[in-house]
Amino acid sequence: MGSYFVHTFGCQMNAHDSERMESVLFAHGWVAAPSAEEADLVVFNTCSVRERAEQKLRSEAGKLAPLKRRRPDLVICVAGCVAQQEGERLLRQIPHVDLVVGPDNIAELPALVLDQQSGAPPRAHTVFDLDRPRFLPVSYAGGAAPPSAWVTTMKGCDERCSFCIVPTTRGPERYRPADEIVEEIHHVVGAGAREVTLLGQTVDSFRDPGLPPPASADPDETQFPHLLARIAREVPGLLRLRYTSPHPRHATPSLVQAHATLDVLARHVHLPVQSGSDRVLRRMIRRYTRAEYVTRARALQEARPDLTLSTDVIVGFPGETDADFEGTLALVREVGFVSLFGFKYSERPGTPASRLADDVPEDVKADRLRRLFELSESQGKAHLERLVGGTERVLVEGPSKGGSAGAGMQIVTGRTERNEIVHMEIPEGVDATGAVVSASITRAYKHSLRGEIAPADLRRMPRSAGRKRRALPVLGAP
Ligand code: SF4
Numbered sequence: 433m434g435s436y437f438v439h440t441f442g443c444q445m446n447a448h449d450s451e452r453m454e455s456v457l458f459a460h461g462w463v464a465a466p467s468a469e470e471a472d473l474v475v476f477n478t479c480s481v482r483e484r485a486e487q488k489l490r491s492e493a494g495k496l497a498p499l500k501r502r503r504p505d506l507v508i509c510v511a512g513c514v515a516q517q518e519g520e521r522l523l524r525q526i527p528h529v530d531l532v533v534g535p536d537n538i539a540e541l542p543a544l545v546l547d548q549q550s551g552a553p554p555r556a557h558t559v560f561d562l563d564r565p566r567f568l569p570v571s572y573a574g575g576a577a578p579p580s581a582w583v584t585t586m587k588g589c590d591e592r593c594s595f596c597i598v599p600t601t602r603g604p605e606r607y608r609p610a611d612e613i614v615e616e617i618h619h620v621v622g623a624g625a626r627e628v629t630l631l632g633q634t635v636d637s638f639r640d641p642g643l644p645p646p647a648s649a650d651p652d653e654t655q656f657p658h659l660l661a662r663i664a665r666e667v668p669g670l671l672r673l674r675y676t677s678p679h680p681r682h683a684t685p686s687l688v689q690a691h692a693t694l695d696v697l698a699r700h701v702h703l704p705v706q707s708g709s710d711r712v713l714r715r716m717i718r719r720y721t722r723a724e725y726v727t728r729a730r731a732l733q734e735a736r737p738d739l740t741l742s743t744d745v746i747v748g749f750p751g752e753t754d755a756d757f758e759g760t761l762a763l764v765r766e767v768g769f770v771s772l773f774g775f776k777y778s779e780r781p782g783t784p785a786s787r788l789a790d791d792v793p794e795d796v797k798a799d800r801l802r803r804l805f806e807l808s809e810s811q812g813k814a815h816l817e818r819l820v821g822g823t824e825r826v827l828v829e830g831p832s833k834g835g836s837a838g839a840g841m842q843i844v845t846g847r848t849e850r851n852e853i854v855h856m857e858i859p860e861g862v863d864a865t866g867a868v869v870s871a872s873i874t875r876a877y878k879h880s881l882r883g884e885i886a887p888a889d890l891r892r893m894p895r896s897a898g899r900k901r902r903a904l905p906v907l908g909a910p
Pocket of ligand 1: 589590591592593596597598599633634679
């Protein structure tokens with residue numbers, strides 16, 4: 433035992449896995465260290481979806497080689513998707529790494545580290561828990577959950593998108609029983625969370641392992657909408673419910689209906705499309721057409737007229753022509769995404785697409801990405817400008833990382849019921865974290881908004897000292 437430092441790369445799934453690693457280490461008497469240099473255990477929680485994350489692991493782990501020479505008792509562990517994919521090879525490639533631990537083996541981490549501290553040889557442990565899947569709940573240091581918490585509903589992926597390594601690194605789909613999911617949401621809400629994001633690789637493919645399959649002729653229908661309804665019904669203290677990332681295939685009429693009827697559902701869905709060309713979608717094995725995607729996106733927008741959509745796009749996939757890419761730009765305009773994550777295709781070893789020629793030149797990929805971002809930023813900015821002059825309910829997440837406040841004031845940041853970021857000024861000494869406030873929107877920036885909290889709301893905020901987050905008010909008009 434001793435102190436740990438977890439370095440996280442990649443997506444929300446990985447960030448949540450890091451929370452779980454910290455929970456199991458904390459439960460075994462470990463404490464967080466302020467930096468890798470001061471830790472007895474350093475965990476690199478890796479991602480192999482993007483090439484850069486893998487390069488980053490090698491570079492960051494390389495920086496620890498001199499420290500490991502000075503302190504041979506330091507345990508260096510690689511976890512996450514790169515660990516699962518590379519296994520023992522990593523021990524040979526980065527010789528000062530002691531442990532390699534797969535995403536399904538987080539529960540064993542304390543025991544494996546203890547073995548290392550007792551002099552065991554370097555070890556890779558990357559076993560999928562296929563027969564008895566485990567979903568470790570997160571426990572928060574000090575018992576207080578953040579205003580916005582994540583709860584896992586499933587793991588793995590049964591899709592076979594040709595560019596993606598996740599089905600290999602995370603294994604087949606396994607679902608968490610709905611009872612367990614609801615229980616964890618009860619727990620995090622009781623610990624102060626106001627908002628929960630359900631997490632899964634294809635979160636809307638959820639099937640409750642304790643129930644028979646949904647009675648529907650539509651093979652894409654799942655029990656996810658029932659799960660949403662059950663959470664809404666059984667956790668009345670939850671103010672907002674989000675989910676990420678859904679597969680467009682399962683954005684079925686019953687999910688659309690859930691958005692129309694469940695007020696707790698956030699007015700925003702991140703619905704990855706990847707391309708606006710049927711030819712490219714087929715080569716990506718996305719299992720929907722451009723028209724099907726647009727129909728589902730439209731249905732969601734019609735179910736909640738203020739609902740916004742964001743997406744993921746890959747440019748320069750093997751064989752993508754100028755016409756294919758123009759189809760993607762047209763789709764971005766047609767659906768009216770307010771933001772997107774765009775990536776240049778890069779070959780991932782072990783994926784089906786790695787057998788295709790990576791034939792779009794690098795400068796063409798870069799130019800397509802630039803044009804994609806230009807379009808998405810202009811749509812995003814126009815959307816934010818439309819909100820100026822209105823009032824939004826904002827969940828305050830904490831102090832802002834940037835921005836300057838007037839004398840005696842501080843800037844805090846929160847999110848609207850859709851997902852816009854709002855910066856607001858409040859007096860120093862007032863703790864608004866976890867409060868839901870009514871904010872007048874006064875200005876639109878490139879990616880965020882400026883808002884003003886009503887003075888009456890501000891007066892009802894607690895001072896920093898001694899407050900309990902769960903006692904924070906919900907202010908402003910509903
Ligand atoms: S749905 Fe496709 S892109 Fe998403 S994790 Fe599964 S294989 Fe990867």
